[in-house]
Amino acid sequence: DGGITQSPKYLFRKEGQNVTLSCEQNLNHDAMYWYRQDPGQGLRLIYYSQIVNDFQKGDIAEGYSVSREKKESFPLTVTSAQKNPTAFYLCASSGFQETQYFGPGTRLLVL
Amino acid sequence: AQTVTQSQPEMSVQEAETVTLSCTYDTSESNYYLFWYKQPPSRQMILVIRQEAYKQQNATENRFSVNFQKAAKSFSLKISDSQLGDTAMYFCAFIHNNAGNMLTFGGGTRLMVKP
Numbered sequence: 001d002g003g004i005t006q007s008p009k010y011l012f013r014k015e016g017q018n019v020t021l022s023c024e025q026n027l028n029h030d031a032m033y034w035y036r037q038d039p040g041q042g043l044r045l046i047y048y049s050q051i052v053n054d055f056q057k058g059d060i061a062e063g064y065s066v067s068r069e070k071k072e073s074f075p076l077t078v079t080s081a082q083k084n085p086t087a088f089y090l091c092a093s094s095g096f097q098e099t100q101y102f103g104p105g106t107r108l109l110v111l
Numbered sequence: 112a113q114t115v116t117q118s119q120p121e122m123s124v125q126e127a128e129t130v131t132l133s134c135t136y137d138t139s140e141s142n143y144y145l146f147w148y149k150q151p152p153s154r155q156m157i158l159v160i161r162q163e164a165y166k167q168q169n170a171t172e173n174r175f176s177v178n179f180q181k182a183a184k185s186f187s188l189k190i191s192d193s194q195l196g197d198t199a200m201y202f203c204a205f206i207h208n209n210a211g212n213m214l215t216f217g218g219g220t221r222l223m224v225k226p
Binding site: 031037102 | 144146148153154155156157158161202206212213214216217218219
């Protein structure tokens with residue numbers, strides 16, 4: 001099946017710990033994105049990548065890092081510098097027609 | 112900066128009735144795309160409908176249609192014959208070609224379809 005997968009579905013972070021959220025797509029899309037959603041709110045862009053080995057900061061990049069070593073993969077690391085990481089994280093990808101398609105999301109909780 | 116505003120935080124509709132969700136946006140660009148996404152309780156974001164700004168004809172997808180008023184910068188979503196499965200958060204979103212494909216989202220409208 002073609003689509004976007006995110007893992008894990010739920011993730012728990014301890015104080016001072018870095019955690020990594022996985023995002024994989026087999027849609028052959030060039031661009032990939034990470035969004036954060038807080039309860040009752042819309043989505044805010046964290047990072048995006050339009051091509052392998054290149055990525056740009058979005059509106060709320062502080063405390064996060066990404067890599068794009070393969071076209072299919074765009075992992076997001078939530079670092080200890082992110083003081084309020086509890087949120088729902090959505091990954092998306094898009095091709096040349098600009099429509100973004102989303103994965104099922106990862107819920108991050110702080111212990 | 113581009114902004115997207117959804118003025119209705121919550122709405123409800125009876126099953127089989129029609130409901131319209133409002134969205135306005137602000138941009139100085141002339142070439143852009145508008146979207147409606149649905150987020151059911153599972154929280155997966157699902158594309159409902161898309162509109163290209165250069166097209167005058169309003170987009171339709173089965174029971175979903177839009178009223179795109181470019182001069183007024185308005186992009187409302189009409190859901191006909193509402194079904195219980197339409198219960199969800201609905202987000203209006205905007206993208207323009209010079210923004211690196213970055214979507215700007217509105218704050219969302221929570222729609223409840225009542226039996």
